[in-house]
Amino acid sequence: MRSVQPPKYPLRFLRWFCREDYLDEIEGDLIELFEKRVEKSPKMARRRFVWDVVKSFRLRNIRSFRSQNSNNTVMLKNYLKVAWRNMLRQKMYSAVKVGGFAVGIGACVLISLFIRDELSYDLQYPDNDRIYRVIGEYYETGIPDRQSFLQPPLAKALKEDFPEVEEAGRFLSSNLFGAGSSEVRPAGRAQNTYEKGFIFADPEFFQILGLPLIYGDPASVLTEPNTLLISKSKAEKYFPGENPLGKAIILNNNTGNPYKIDGVFEDFPKNSHLRYDFIRTLRGMEFGKGEQYFWGSNNYHTYIKIRAGSDASKLEGKLSDITDKYILPALKAGGQPNAEEIAGRIGFKLQPVADIHLRSEGIKDRLSHGDIRFVWIFGAVAAFILLLAAINFINLSTAKSANRAKEVGLRKTLGSQSSNLISQFLTESLLFSFFSFMIGVLLATVLLPYFNELSGKALTMPWADWQFIPLLLAAAVVVGLLAGIYPAFYLSAFKPAAVLKGSVSRGTRSSRLRGGLVIFQFATSIILIAGTFIIYRQMEFILNQKIGFDKEQVLLIQGSNSLGDNAATFKNELLRLPDVKSATVSDYLPVSGTKRNSNGFYEEGKTSEGEAVYGQIWRVDPDYVRTMGMKMAEGRDFFDQMPSESQSVIINQTMAKQFGFEEPLGERITNGGGTWNVVGVLEDFHYESMKEEIQPLCLVLGNSPQTIAVKVTSSDMASTTKAVTALWDEFVPQQPIRYSFLDESYARMYDDLQRTGSVFTTFAILAVLVACLGLFGLSAFVVEQRGKEISIRKVLGAGLGSIFRLVSIDFLQLVVVAFIIATPISWYFMERWLEDYIYRIDITWDVFALAGLLSVAIALITISSESVKAAFINPVKKLRSE
Known part of the structure; x- marks a missing residue:
């Protein structure tokens, strides 16, 4: 029967703290007592032994640690000296280790700054944890249509009906x-x-956000009609060095209705989902008779601040009362026969203000957002790049283990313990890590301006943040320990007898592990390469897809309302220019960020039957369709000069289909404000991002005079814009012309996609670079390890091709295995990403074949x-050294 031993950890503790001259006596007494107690009860004996050790922890029994600390300092200096000498002795391998680590750390720093910025959005508002945006939901097919454009009276109803608000x-x-x-x-x-x-904005909106005012009274701003707030930067632009309070600003040449400056606020920070410079009061404003009390329109963003201690989820559960109390009666008053059914599909949710930037997928609000999924993806990419660099360190450390075997054997023979060896190898790992962190942070600092261009950010290195340096040091220690822990235990486990006899194999003991790590490196690289190809194909598809209108060579002149009554004359003069084919005056353009007007439409005479078709109504002139290059599917374009x-x-x-018109020409539709006769059907065209389906839309003649679109036929755009500018200066000499191009405006709709592609490509290249550094180091090791074999083969007549195959075949097999593993993983994740787009590419096999071939190359x-x-080395020198 196995004898019962004292608890090992208390015994180790005793041996650690007890004076050497007392240890034998105290340990002997405790063990003797333990053995006597074991005969009665082993459990009781263990408990009493622990207590005896604790009682022995007395001041007179504690050893002096001064000499030990001194020894530790000496040992640390020795470890550092040995580590430094090893780095200098193996310059190429050291450069690969440090270089790979530095690239990985530089990438991690850049991505960390990006993620830090994305996660910091909207945290600067006082009481931001109590601020919520109200989201409207309309359930029609199981998936709700979600938007932040809500009814004018909603804010007042929330404040009056819910004490939590x-x-x-x-x-x-x-x-x-x-x-706008x-x-x-x-x-x-x-x-x-x-x-x-x-x-x-309402005065209450400003108070909810708690924006700091430089000038003005926070309690009274925006409470008077025709007042506005301006940002600090705009105040300095228009009133440098002055206090602009009470001064008047003229908007759109409306001298009869000037706005008085009521306050100056600090600019919205870059990490805010709201970025406005001019806030005009809503007091005294009414965009249509009775509009402020009308529950049938949706144009306002509504924010609330709940009381401290209130439960937002419980409040959210009560918001259905709004539908029952206000919306349902409004539907009935409007003559809607199925009002109960429609009201039952309407709901409201509360979105924390801190979630708006990253968690607004599927919410229509016409704001620029980030995506929490990309934060996680870029975080994963950073982790993988750093992991690839750590794999290089592990692979090269274990591969070169035979070179350290004799050192380990001799030190163990001379009495060194495994713990001392582990400490030495971990010290070497930490030294590599600190060097790599210094170079990596320097690399990140140098590349930060270029990264800002790619990502559209304005990131800076947070040197002023007192946490930054300690975090870097802590990260260097953690990364160094994690990367070095396996090589340290692996190297310290060599048996002295086997080493000194020469029976330790040269670097093959962990070849399977090294092979697995190379597979992981290249699988990660192939996933990133394939992902980059797919992102760029989707981007090319979007930018070159048939979109239903001609975006090329269309010049957009903004601010044409400055022409006043001369707008028609200016347009006619434009048409006289030799390179101008046509021109149209309208603010409704088929690109995001231009004017929109959504209405509910019915067939004439059926406003009390069925449901409305909700769609856009754009006010255009008779030349709009022709200038935009849109195609008529049926019917005709507008006639000019006909009442x-x-x-x-x-x-x-899409509108014809949703109405169910088989023969749409001649049908009559109404939106309550007007009734029109359908004279033509346009082929569908994309007027929003391809992430969204094409929605119903109709064009009517009307006045919308702020933008003139000019179709140009000349290939010399510079001369055409010069002629247009000269004409503009004749009509509006006091107002500089502002123009842009429709194709550029269309491309800007996909800036986020293009930035994502650029950032993804950059980090894919870095990942491949790190993997290649490791492969280079391992191939050098293989050549060194098999130097004798290669020399013998050369003596026997082997040529360059034969030696190249000998060195490369094992690595190529690993790359092929990595390709087989990476292909389904890459397909799965990119398929999920493409699901965001209604109009998208199909993932084809050639993407992965190209990624695989590129990886092999x-x-x-x-x-x-x-x-x-290796092929050109002199075999005589190698065999002589052997």
Whole structure:
């Protein structure tokens, strides 16, 4: 029967703290007592032994640690000295280890700054944990249509009906009502300046956000009609060195209705989902008779601040009362026969303000957002790149183990313990890690401006943040320990007798592990390469897809409302220019960010039957369809100069389908404000991102005078724009022309996609670079390890090709295995990513074949330098050294 031993950890503790001259006596007494107690009860004996050790922990029994600390310092210096000498002795391998680590760390620092910025959005508002945006939901097919555009009276109802709501406020950003952009000039000046960033807002909205004011009274701003707030940067632009409170600003040349500056606020930070420079009051505003009390329109963003201690989820559960109390009666009052059914599909949710930037997928709000999935993806990419670098360290450390075997054997023979050897090898790993972190952070600092261009950010290295340096040091220690722990235990486990007899194999003991790690490296690289190809194919598909209109060579002139009554004359003069084919005046353009107007439409005479078809109504002139290069599927375009055309409408194919028109021409539709006769059907065209389905749309004749679109036939665009500019200066000499191109505006709809592709490509290249560094190091090791075999083969007549195959065949097999593993993984994740797009490419096999071939080519190029070097080495020198 096996004898019962004292608990080992208490015994180790005793041996660690007890004075050497007391240890034998105290340990002997405790063990003797333990053996006597074991005869009665082993469990009781163990417990009593632990207690005896604790009682022995007395001041007179504790050893002096001064000499030990001194020895530790000496040993640490020795470890560092040995590590430094090993780095210098093996310069190439050290460079591969440090270089790979540095690239991985540099990538991690850049991605960490990106993620830090993305996660910091909207945390700067006071009480941000109590601020929520209200989201409207409409259930029709099981998946709700979600948007932040809500009814004008909603904020007031929330404040009055729910005691949990401390404050509720709205803002209006639709350029349909004059928000978005305006021509601006201080009163008394002649020249206008075009400015973006206008919204209308309640005073309560400003108070909810708690924006700091430089000038003005937070309790009274925006409470008077015709007042506005301006940002600090705009105040400095228009009133440098002045206090602008009370000064007047003229918008869109409306001198009869100036706005008084009521306050100056600090600019919205870059990490805010709201970035506006001009906040006009909603007090005294009414965009249509009775509009502020109408539950049938959806144009306002509504924010609330709940009281401290209130439960947002419980409040959210009560929001259905809004539908029952206000929306259902409004539907019935409007004559909607199935009002109960429609009201039952309407709901409201609360979205924390801190979630708006990253967690607004599927919510229509016309704001620029990030995506939490990309945060996780880039975080995973950073982790994988750093892991690839750590794999290089592990592979090369274990591969070169035979070179350290004699050192380990001799030190163990001379009395060194495994713990001392582990400490030494971990010290070497930490030294590599600290060098790599210094180079990696320097690399990140140098590349940060280029990364900002790729990502569209304005990131900076947070040197002023006191946590930054300690975090880097801690990360260097953690990474160094994690990367070095396996090689340390592997190397310290060598048996002295086997080493000194020469029976330790040269680097093959962990070949399977090294092979597995190489497979992981190249599988990760292939996934990133294939993902990059798919992102770029989707981007090319979107930018070159048939979109239903001609975006090429269309010049957009903004601010044409400055022409006043001369707009028609200016258009006619444009048409006289030799390179101008046609021109149209309309703010409704088939690119995001331009004017939109959504309405509910019915067949004439059926407003009390069935449901409305919700779609866009765009006010255009008779030349719109021709200038935009749109195609008629049925019927005709608008006629010019015919009074009856004011009752004509052109609908798109989607609207005709949703109405169920088999013969749409001649049908009559109404939205309650007007009735039109369908004279034509447009082929569907994309007027929003391809992430969204084409929605119903109709064109009617109307006045929308801020933008002139000019179709140009000349290939010399510079001369055409020069002629257009000269014409503009004749009509509006006090106002500089502003123009852009429709194809550029269309491409800007996909800036996020293009930035994602660029960032993804950059880090894919870095991952491949790190993997190649490791493969280069391993191929050099293989050449060194098999030097004798290669020399013998050369003596026997082996040529360059034979030696190249000998060195490369094992690595190529690993790359092929990596390709087989990576292909289904890459397909799965990219298929999930493409699901966001209604209009998308299909993933085809050639993407993965190309990624695999590229990986093989990269591997061959990486290996080739060492293979060629081996082929040309003098075999006599190698065999002599053996």
